[in-house]
Amino acid sequence: MSAEGRKARLWDLPTRAMHWLLVISIGVCWWTGTNNDLEYHQYSGYAALWIVLMRVYWGFAGSSTAQFKNFVRGPATVITYLRTLHWRNTPQAPGHNPLGALSVLLLLGLVLTVVIQGLLAVDVDGLYSGPLSLYVTFKQGRHFARLHYQWFEYLLWAIGLHLAAVAFYYLHKRHNLVKPMITGRAHVEEDMKAAPLWRFALGAVIASAIVWAISKGFYIF
Numbered sequence: 001m002s003a004e005g006r007k008a009r010l011w012d013l014p015t016r017a018m019h020w021l022l023v024i025s026i027g028v029c030w031w032t033g034t035n036n037d038l039e040y041h042q043y044s045g046y047a048a049l050w051i052v053l054m055r056v057y058w059g060f061a062g063s064s065t066a067q068f069k070n071f072v073r074g075p076a077t078v079i080t081y082l083r084t085l086h087w088r089n090t091p092q093a094p095g096h097n098p099l100g101a102l103s104v105l106l107l108l109g110l111v112l113t114v115v116i117q118g119l120l121a122v123d124v125d126g127l128y129s130g131p132l133s134l135y136v137t138f139k140q141g142r143h144f145a146r147l148h149y150q151w152f153e154y155l156l157w158a159i160g161l162h163l164a165a166v167a168f169y170y171l172h173k174r175h176n177l178v179k180p181m182i183t184g185r186a187h188v189e190e191d192m193k194a195a196p197l198w199r200f201a202l203g204a205v206i207a208s209a210i211v212w213a214i215s216k217g218f219y220i221f
């Protein structure tokens, strides 16, 4: 707990908004994908892609607790952390802990993999194939469609693990990680260093241009 018991700023608005919008977009991708509503599936897929691109950008240009260099750690640190994972009275980390950092990379990497496979996938009746499928043969595109589904299942497992970890921190360590992901505040030593919002706006313009070009299969002129 911070000295005065005051809650400090832990996550900035863009990081929180991106997290919950990613949750919604993956939910819509899941629903529309399994119900074969491929028109809306593509839109939700582009939304997921946009968010992942923005989160990666924010990992370099964002507020201190969102920056990769402040939470991604080597295997030795992760192993040391794992050895003390069962300890109860540890203070809440002032950002992602070494294990949380791994799950950030795993989840973002898996979403990006599933999206790329979707972009290259050929739909069985060819009506709503991914926009980059024109660069592969029909057979390859069908293969990407199968991979897309297979890796989506891996993503589901990773999400399950993510939720189990959040539950473990709540039940065993008495750390409520969800509340700070909503309010942005927690009992940590010091406030994060916030990045200016214009930087987010700049990234948003660039990410939107990239997603738009991809959605056109790069036929933009």
Ligand code: HEM
Pocket (backbone or CB within 6 Å): 026, 029, 030, 033, 034, 038, 041, 042, 044, 045, 046, 048, 049, 111, 114, 115, 116, 117, 118, 119, 120, 121, 122, 123, 124, 125, 128, 129, 130, 131, 145, 146, 148, 149, 152, 155
């Ligand atoms: C722009 C991004 C995406 C595109 C272009 C895309 C494209 C496609 C296409 C063309 C199919 C139909 C495949 C077939 O007919 O066999 C499909 C199915 C599916 N997609 Fe995506 N997808 C994208 C993103 C995502 C994401 C992010 C998820 C989940 C996280 C996802 C989950 C699924 C699922 C569950 C199916 C159903 C597979 C099945 O039941 O066989 N997709 N997608």
Ligand code: HEM
Pocket (backbone or CB within 6 Å): 015, 018, 019, 022, 023, 024, 026, 027, 055, 066, 095, 096, 097, 100, 103, 104, 107, 108, 111, 159, 162, 163, 166, 177, 178, 179, 181
């Ligand atoms: C589609 C499902 C989900 C995906 C893909 C996902 C992905 C992520 C990612 C990428 C982060 C890192 C946040 C960042 O630094 O930007 C994160 C953190 C977090 N997520 Fe999720 N998430 C999902 C669902 C959920 C749900 C349903 C909950 C709530 C029950 C949740 C609770 C959290 C919390 C509390 C953190 C912060 C962990 C920490 O304090 O280190 N997530 N999630």
